Amino acid sequence: MIKFENVGKVFTQKKNKVNALQDINLEIETGDIFGLIGFSGAGKSTLLRTINALEKPTSGKITVDGNDIYSLSPKELRAKRKTIGMIFQQFNILETKTVWENIALPLKLNHTPKKEIEERVDQMLKFVELEDKRDEYPGKLSGGQKQRIGIARALATRPSILLSDEATSALDPKTTDSILALLKKINRELGVTIVIVTHEMNVISSICNHVAVMEAGRIVEQGNVIDIFSEPKADITKNFVKTVIQDEVPEKLLQSIYEDTRNYKLLRLKFQSSDSTESVLAQVNKKFDIETNILFANISEIQEQILGIHIVQIIGSDIEIKKAEQYFTLHGVGYKELEEYKEELKEVV
Numbered sequence: 001m002i003k004f005e006n007v008g009k010v011f012t013q014k015k016n017k018v019n020a021l022q023d024i025n026l027e028i029e030t031g032d033i034f035g036l037i038g039f040s041g042a043g044k045s046t047l048l049r050t051i052n053a054l055e056k057p058t059s060g061k062i063t064v065d066g067n068d069i070y071s072l073s074p075k076e077l078r079a080k081r082k083t084i085g086m087i088f089q090q091f092n093i094l095e096t097k098t099v100w101e102n103i104a105l106p107l108k109l110n111h112t113p114k115k116e117i118e119e120r121v122d123q124m125l126k127f128v129e130l131e132d133k134r135d136e137y138p139g140k141l142s143g144g145q146k147q148r149i150g151i152a153r154a155l156a157t158r159p160s161i162l163l164s165d166e167a168t169s170a171l172d173p174k175t176t177d178s179i180l181a182l183l184k185k186i187n188r189e190l191g192v193t194i195v196i197v198t199h200e201m202n203v204i205s206s207i208c209n210h211v212a213v214m215e216a217g218r219i220v221e222q223g224n225v226i227d228i229f230s231e232p233k234a235d236i237t238k239n240f241v242k243t244v245i246q247d248e249v250p251e252k253l254l255q256s257i258y259e260d261t262r263n264y265k266l267l268r269l270k271f272q273s274s275d276s277t278e279s280v281l282a283q284v285n286k287k288f289d290i291e292t293n294i295l296f297a298n299i300s301e302i303q304e305q306i307l308g309i310h311i312v313q314i315i316g317s318d319i320e321i322k323k324a325e326q327y328f329t330l331h332g333v334g335y336k337e338l339e340e341y342k343e344e345l346k347e348v349v
């Protein structure tokens with residue numbers, strides 16, 4: 001486990017002070033794929049770099065598997081660092097060395113026996129699917145292939161933690177997906193704990209199980225990815241979630257209910273299992289004296305779970321609507337009345 005307790009970092013440049021990290025309390029469990037998201041300057045990279053002692057906090061404590069990394073002796077710290085690999089947005093690979101030599105580099109620095117280096121590099125080339133590029137120079141390779149070299153190099157020394165700083169930010173969407181799939185494979189097959197810094201919420205939704213949202217050096221929200229996606233609380237989190245799940249009713253559809261004089265409620269329905277809301281909605285329509293009008297529907301797969309968000313106009317008497325709401329609760333469909341749209345409607349009418 002990686003644990004942050006009241007961690008702070010102040011950068012002092014001449015007379016300027018920047019609070020890059022403030023009151024950071026965080027627990028990253030072994031085996032997690034933990035995402036750190038925030039806008040530029042939020043402090044994500046600084047936080048990540050404190051884990052492998054590239055950046056020393058000005059206050060607080062960081063422990064990795066029970067060891068306070070800032071009270072280790074230089075020798076112990078060197079040993080600890082070998083258990084933590086890192087990959088970067090710009091890949092940071094050496095253009096003057098071949099793919100094979102790049103991956104072998106950390107092993108050579110560790111004075112690993114030659115035969116072992118050869119075996120390990122070949123293993124890594126296979127793992128990242130670059131066997132046919134072993135003697136090429138990186139200059140000839142694509143961004144995705146370069147990142148695969150970066151990943152193989154980071155994993156060569158068999159670390160238990162992998163830190164990823166915007167590793168997919170320079171890649172196109174398709175290549176991003178293939179690198180994310182590789183990171184997932186590293187987590188599953190090698191049991192490596194991964195901490196991912198990103199400003200893209202789709203990176204979080206595709207592979208992370210936990211997420212912390214950062215703003216101006218602080219963590220404003222953290223939790224299970226599916227919980228954060230279904231009930232974001234902070235404004236910044238809501239904005240990030242919107243980049244993946246757009247759950248605003250299109251203006252055109254709102255207009256369709258402007259003139260509706262019947263009694264109705266606008267509900268935001270949320271379901272998290274594989275049972276579809278559709279079937280629950282169909283049941284509700286059959287069982288109670290109501291009519292439903294779906295204004296918005298989104299179904300996403302997050303963490304191999306289905307998250308459905310529907311915005312529905314339910315038309316009927318208060319009593320029948322109440323019955324429908326009870327039916328939703330009974331069948332695990334969460335609901336929330338959307339007052340804000342009613343307000344919007346009043347303004348227009």
Ligand SMILES: Nc1ncnc2c1ncn2[C@@H]1O[C@H](COP(=O)(O)OP(=O)(O)OP(=O)(O)O)[C@@H](O)[C@H]1O
Nearest residue numbers: 011013018020038039040041042043044045046047
């Ligand atoms: N070495 C440094 N010296 C002075 N200030 C720094 C240093 N490194 C970072 N900062 C400042 O600390 C704050 C956090 O920076 P950091 O790089 O951690 O943000 P970030 O969330 O990673 O941003 P980005 O998405 O742009 O990479 C910023 O205000 C930055 O200017």
Ligand SMILES: [Mg+2]
Nearest residue numbers: 044045046165
């Ligand atoms: Mg950064």
